[in-house]
Amino acid sequence: MASPDAAVQVSSVTYQQLADIESDFDDINTQLLIQQAVSERSLYERRASLLRKITGFWPLVLEQAPPEIDQYIQPGDAAVLGNFLEDIEVTRFEIGDSVSSKDNGEPRSFAIRFTFAENDVFEDRVLEKRFWYRHAPVKEAEEGDKKKDDVAESWSGIVSEPVAIKWKKDKDLTGGLLDLAVKVYQEGEKSASVAALIEQLEKTALGGISFFAWFGYVGRRVSAEESKAAETLKREQRAGRAAKEAKGETEEAEDDEDEDEDMIEDVDDSYEYEIFGDGDIVALAFAEDLWPNAIKYFRQAQEEETLSDLEFEDMDEDDDEDEDDEGGDEGDAAIAPPSKKQRK
Amino acid sequence: MASPDAAVQVSSVTYQQLADIESDFDDINTQLLIQQAVSERSLYERRASLLRKITGFWPLVLEQAPPEIDQYIQPGDAAVLGNFLEDIEVTRFEIGDSVSSKDNGEPRSFAIRFTFAENDVFEDRVLEKRFWYRHAPVKEAEEGDKKKDDVAESWSGIVSEPVAIKWKKDKDLTGGLLDLAVKVYQEGEKSASVAALIEQLEKTALGGISFFAWFGYVGRRVSAEESKAAETLKREQRAGRAAKEAKGETEEAEDDEDEDEDMIEDVDDSYEYEIFGDGDIVALAFAEDLWPNAIKYFRQAQEEETLSDLEFEDMDEDDDEDEDDEGGDEGDAAIAPPSKKQRK
Numbered sequence: 001m002a003s004p005d006a007a008v009q010v011s012s013v014t015y016q017q018l019a020d021i022e023s024d025f026d027d028i029n030t031q032l033l034i035q036q037a038v039s040e041r042s043l044y045e046r047r048a049s050l051l052r053k054i055t056g057f058w059p060l061v062l063e064q065a066p067p068e069i070d071q072y073i074q075p076g077d078a079a080v081l082g083n084f085l086e087d088i089e090v091t092r093f094e095i096g097d098s099v100s101s102k103d104n105g106e107p108r109s110f111a112i113r114f115t116f117a118e119n120d121v122f123e124d125r126v127l128e129k130r131f132w133y134r135h136a137p138v139k140e141a142e143e144g145d146k147k148k149d150d151v152a153e154s155w156s157g158i159v160s161e162p163v164a165i166k167w168k169k170d171k172d173l174t175g176g177l178l179d180l181a182v183k184v185y186q187e188g189e190k191s192a193s194v195a196a197l198i199e200q201l202e203k204t205a206l207g208g209i210s211f212f213a214w215f216g217y218v219g220r221r222v223s224a225e226e227s228k229a230a231e232t233l234k235r236e237q238r239a240g241r242a243a244k245e246a247k248g249e250t251e252e253a254e255d256d257e258d259e260d261e262d263m264i265e266d267v268d269d270s271y272e273y274e275i276f277g278d279g280d281i282v283a284l285a286f287a288e289d290l291w292p293n294a295i296k297y298f299r300q301a302q303e304e305e306t307l308s309d310l311e312f313e314d315m316d317e318d319d320d321e322d323e324d325d326e327g328g329d330e331g332d333a334a335i336a337p338p339s340k341k342q343r344k
Numbered sequence: 345m346a347s348p349d350a351a352v353q354v355s356s357v358t359y360q361q362l363a364d365i366e367s368d369f370d371d372i373n374t375q376l377l378i379q380q381a382v383s384e385r386s387l388y389e390r391r392a393s394l395l396r397k398i399t400g401f402w403p404l405v406l407e408q409a410p411p412e413i414d415q416y417i418q419p420g421d422a423a424v425l426g427n428f429l430e431d432i433e434v435t436r437f438e439i440g441d442s443v444s445s446k447d448n449g450e451p452r453s454f455a456i457r458f459t460f461a462e463n464d465v466f467e468d469r470v471l472e473k474r475f476w477y478r479h480a481p482v483k484e485a486e487e488g489d490k491k492k493d494d495v496a497e498s499w500s501g502i503v504s505e506p507v508a509i510k511w512k513k514d515k516d517l518t519g520g521l522l523d524l525a526v527k528v529y530q531e532g533e534k535s536a537s538v539a540a541l542i543e544q545l546e547k548t549a550l551g552g553i554s555f556f557a558w559f560g561y562v563g564r565r566v567s568a569e570e571s572k573a574a575e576t577l578k579r580e581q582r583a584g585r586a587a588k589e590a591k592g593e594t595e596e597a598e599d600d601e602d603e604d605e606d607m608i609e610d611v612d613d614s615y616e617y618e619i620f621g622d623g624d625i626v627a628l629a630f631a632e633d634l635w636p637n638a639i640k641y642f643r644q645a646q647e648e649e650t651l652s653d654l655e656f657e658d659m660d661e662d663d664d665e666d667e668d669d670e671g672g673d674e675g676d677a678a679i680a681p682p683s684k685k686q687r688k
Contacts, residue, residue, distance in 0.1 A: 013397045013679050018639050021391050025636075028383050032376060039372050047365050053357045292369075295362050335355045335362075 020238055033107035037092040038099050048089065051294070054335050058085050060301040061294050068278075068285035069211075076173050077211040080121050087115035090291040093130070108133035108158070110287045121173065123166035129215055131158040131283050134227035136220060136269060138234060154230065155269070158280050159219035161185065165212060173210040174275075176200055181216035181275045189272070197273055209276070217279025218271040302335075364582050377451035381436040382443050391639075392433065398679050401642060402429050405634065408641040408648075412622070412629035413555075420517050421555040424465050431459035434635040437474070452477035452502070454631045465517065467510035473559055475502040475627050478571035480564060482578060498574065502624050503563035505529065509556060517554040518619075520544055525560035525619045533616070541617055553620065561623025562615040646679075 051057045059082045065073070073081065090112055094105030113128040136155040162182040165172075172179070180197040187193060222230075276282075290297065395401045403426045409417070417425065434456055438449030457472040480499040506526040509516075516523070524541040531537060566574075620626075634641065 013394055015643075015679060017394060018643075018679075021387070021394060022639055024387055024390075025384065028380075028387065031383070032380055035379060036372075036376055039375070040369065043365070043368050043372065046368075050357055050361060050365060054355045295366055299359075299362075335357050335359060 016241065020241060023234070023238055030107060033092075034095055034104055035099050037095040037107050038097065041097070047295075048087070052087065054298075057294075057298060058088050059083070060305075061088075061290065061297045064297040064301045064304075066285050066289050068281050069290065072209070072211045072214065072278075072282060074173075074208065074210055080116075080119065080173070081211075084117045084119040084121075085114060086117050087113075088286070088291065088294075089113040089115075090287050106133045110283075112283065112286050112291075120168060121171045122168060127163060127165060127215060129160060129163050129217075129283070131160050131280070131287075132224065132227075133157070134159050134220070134222040134224070135230040135234070136222050137226050137230045154234075155220065157219065158283060159222055160217050160279065160283070162218060163215040165215060174213045174216075175204060175210075177204060177209070177213050177275050178216045181213075181218075181273065184273050185218060194273065197275075201275060214276045214279055214282050217276040217283070218274055219280055220269050221271055360585065364585060367578070367582055374451060377436075378439055378448055379443050381439040381451050382441065385441070392431070395638070396431065398642075401638075402432050403427070404645040404649075405432075405638050405641045408645045410629050410633050412625050413634060416553070416555045416558065416622075416626060418517075418552065418554055424460075424463065424517070425555075428461045428463040428465075429458060430461050431457075432630070432635065432638075433457040433459075434631050450477045454627075456627065456630050456635075465512060465515045467512065471507060471509060471559060473504060473507050473561075473627070475504050475624070475631075476568065476571075477501070478503050478564070478566040478568070479574040479578070480566050481570050481574045498578075499564065501563065502627060503566055504561050504623065504627070506562060507559040509559060518557045518560075519548060519554075521548060521553070521557050521619050522560045525557075525562075525617065528617050529562060538617065541619075545619060558620045558623055558626050561620045561627070562618055563624055565615055 062069075062073070062081050062085065090110055092107055092109065093111050094109045095107050096103055098104075109130075109132045111128055111130045113126060115126050116122075116124065118125070133156065138154050162178070162185045164182045165178060167173075167179075177197070177200050180193055180200055183193040184191060184197050270277075406413075406417070406425050406429065434454055436451055436453065437455050438453045439451050440447055442448075453474075453476045455472055455474045457470060459470050460466075460468065462469070477500065482498050506522070506529045508526045509522060511517075511523075521541070521544050524537050524544055527537040528535060528541050614621075
């Protein structure tokens with residue numbers, strides 16, 4: 001409840017000024033992310049060559065996956081990932097080898113590349129999904145419209161394109177959903193596949209969707225050109241406001257006591273035929289958590305395994321030295337490969 | 345449960361190698377954090393001068409505080425923070441104005457400074473608490489001990505010193521706990537205040553401790569000298585291993601089938617007379633979340649307030665225009681000061 005004098009002391013600061021400050025922080029952050037991508041690259045390569053020597057590294061890491069990922073791994077997915085996943089690699093493909101390169105693009109765009117051993121589920125040895133960081137077009141305002149200066153709180157985030165998987169006969173873990181998503185995306189919204197996709201989506205039980213349907217994620221439909229134009233426009237407007245402010249022409253803060261009805265809601269422009277709604281969340285969990293913290297997750301997995309081995313021994317009342325011991329925390333200890341066990 | 349052939353294919357990678365890779369990432373991260381502190385500083389100053397014009401900015405932000413902080417704010421604390429808190433400022437005090445300065449220290453050390461209006465609870469207008477990022481000493485290993493090469497997974501984190509508050513008569517929100525904590529810290533563990541502190545701690549109901557007791561947080565007792573020595577030692581050992589590896593003298597990975605008993609547990613060296621166990625978590629929530637995301641939290645608070653105003657109007661069936669309207673999302677809208685309301 002508002003206090004009686006709330007309307008009296010109106011501040012001279014506008015929401016737009018706060019949003020502009022946040023955009024300035026974003027700009028700094030972009031530079032830091034480019035710096036990070038460049039300076040970490042060779043170390044990630046060194047890490048990769050080390051990790052490749054550890055049998056079952058990535059399957060073990062996935063066992064400890066953060067909930068954003070873990071909740072989507074069905075038993076059928078776990079069998080494939082646990083037995084055949086050989087490597088995961090995240091690359092910031094718009095960033096080159098130098099911080100100052102003019103060719104550097106968006107450091108928030110990334111690709112996730114999964115390498116698999118030959119298996120009986122799909123033909124592919126490599127599945128790579130790309131995510132582009134895009135800015136949604138700023139909505140056109142009517143001329144003279146008061147809303148022209150609305151805070152540009154327009155959407156920015158990652159988008160993708162469906163990636164097909166060459167399923168072996170009768171092995172499609174998504175029940176045809178991914179194939180249909182690829183088709184609809186390619187053939188357009190008027191294709192005959194739309195009805196089939198909708199039907200298949202309805203058939204797929206809630207929560208029972210395969211992790212591999214994630215390869216079909218699209219997100220908002222914002223093209224590279226639209227994104228570029230939106231970014232340029234926002235940047236120009238911001239520069240204009242900054243120039244005005246520098247000249248002391250701060251726009252008078254207007255009081256808008258009765259304009260609640262005019263509040264602009266962020267329209268949900270998400271792709272209509274999305275088969276994996278949380279695709280961006282899963283992607284970010286890979287790129288910003290599982291991938292950078294892989295060694296930490298691996299260590300957790302090993303500790304858990306050691307514990308459950310000990311428990312097992314206790315239950316068994318078997319006092320013999322266990323020859324499959326996973327090793328302790330000894331620094332010079334070799335890393336034992338994971339025991340194969342079924343995901344809960 | 346381990347598979348039968350688990351012990352056979354022993355990997356050639358050691359835990360130490362993984363830990364060293366992580367330390368290399370830490371080094372890069374340190375550089376990036378220095379860069380960030382330097383490049384964001386003037387923008388934070390610009391933000392501060394803008395925020396100071398918004399009445400009740402920080403109290404509103406605190407209403408939306410992340411759970412790590414929010415859970416410790418008791419009704420009595422909320423009254424003080426809501427009515428008298430004027431400013432919050434986080435500084436990385438070991439970092440200067442240049443990325444390349446030789447004087448730059450640890451970018452993970454920081455100070456949190458609270459500025460209050462004159463109030464009837466304490467004399468202080470400024471309460472500042474400093475946190476130093478320190479490395480715990482590596483435990484001495486017996487000579488010839490196999491554990492000499494143990495993975496140096498020793499503790500690193502932030503520590504602090506108790507900050508006294510000049511309570512006005514009968515207004516101490518911590519019931520004397522903070523004063524005692526300061527005394528014990530200053531007078532040492534053999535002082536007469538220890539018994540009083542323990543007694544007072546027992547009296548303080550679980551979960552009912554005031555947020556202001558956080559100013560008494562100490563954390564691990566690691567001096568700047570000990571930390572420096574530990575860091576240097578770890579760095580030298582790491583460099584030694586890297587040099588060996590470069591010469592191809594990779595230490596043979598040893599099998600340690602029956603050494604589980606020798607596993608080194610991380611000893612909990614936390615300060616014995618801690619009055620606020622989660623002090624580091626609260627501090628990091630301020631420095632890494634509430635402070636950088638303050639504008640986001642402020643916007644959330646305003647939205648929530650608008651919503652509850654609308655609800656109130658509905659309940660009231662009052663069709664008059666509400667004169668205390670908080671303003672919509674209009675960019676040119678002035679920011680109305682918060683209505684004063686009691687924290688739930």
